[in-house]
Amino acid sequence: MSFAADKLGGGTPGARGGVTGQDGVKVWTIRLALIAVFVAAWKAAGATGFLNPVFIGSPEGTLREFLRQLGNPAVIGLDLGYTVTETLFGFLLGSASGMLAAVILFRAPAARQAVAPLVVAFNSLPRIALAPLFVLWFGLGIAGKVALIVSLVFFVMLTTTLAGLTQPNRDYEYLARSLGASRRQHILYFIVPAAVPTIVAGLELSLTYSFLGAVAGEIVGGSHGIGVRLTAYANAFEINKFMALLLLLVLVSTATVQLMRHFTARLTRWHATEQGDGL
Numbered sequence: 001m002s003f004a005a006d007k008l009g010g011g012t013p014g015a016r017g018g019v020t021g022q023d024g025v026k027v028w029t030i031r032l033a034l035i036a037v038f039v040a041a042w043k044a045a046g047a048t049g050f051l052n053p054v055f056i057g058s059p060e061g062t063l064r065e066f067l068r069q070l071g072n073p074a075v076i077g078l079d080l081g082y083t084v085t086e087t088l089f090g091f092l093l094g095s096a097s098g099m100l101a102a103v104i105l106f107r108a109p110a111a112r113q114a115v116a117p118l119v120v121a122f123n124s125l126p127r128i129a130l131a132p133l134f135v136l137w138f139g140l141g142i143a144g145k146v147a148l149i150v151s152l153v154f155f156v157m158l159t160t161t162l163a164g165l166t167q168p169n170r171d172y173e174y175l176a177r178s179l180g181a182s183r184r185q186h187i188l189y190f191i192v193p194a195a196v197p198t199i200v201a202g203l204e205l206s207l208t209y210s211f212l213g214a215v216a217g218e219i220v221g222g223s224h225g226i227g228v229r230l231t232a233y234a235n236a237f238e239i240n241k242f243m244a245l246l247l248l249l250v251l252v253s254t255a256t257v258q259l260m261r262h263f264t265a266r267l268t269r270w271h272a273t274e275q276g277d278g279l
Contacts, residue, residue, distance in 0.1 A: 078224055106165045167195070208257065
């Protein structure tokens, strides 16, 4: 099995689905080329008058304001810290409650079938559109934004965790029966490990949604945070400052997701090995 192969270190990095040094150079070349094309198109759209520079800003103006924002303690120390705090609290609460609910429903098939339509119904509600209600219920402080984030993350983790736990795997089922595994051993050693890649993917998506929910809640109503400052810049037509804050938010959210991938890589390494071996 893949666990044993991973322990023995079998297979080359390429066979495991890893990226070689040469492939890494190609990946970064493509990334930088795409960014360069986007910046060039942005610059050309304003320089040729295709779009009004007043409304789209400029790459050099955005970069200049971005560097200024980095030296502004009100942005980095207060607003960004506020947004990141809301994001992490909402992410942790939503992920934990969503996975716990998924485990409970997994162990109770009748309850799972009973609540399935309700989960779909509640998940179809536009939570961003309901953000004003969250502000009304929980106030302008951190609680309203955390509640909004939890409402987004909970259903993402509920559906992805439940999908990972209930997806059939004939190889694992056959091996579990062959080894005479008990129900508890079957869940712990076969079902849960097989569900880990799906759960990790749900966590990455949930973290992105957490930043989205935090900023959306701050835009609707808040006293601090990146969303509050974005609203102020947009209302004042300070587009370069607006774009600079968006760039800062993108960099922070991307770095956070990459950091989580780094820590969860060991949990899914055996799955990459299995995929590379064609099992």
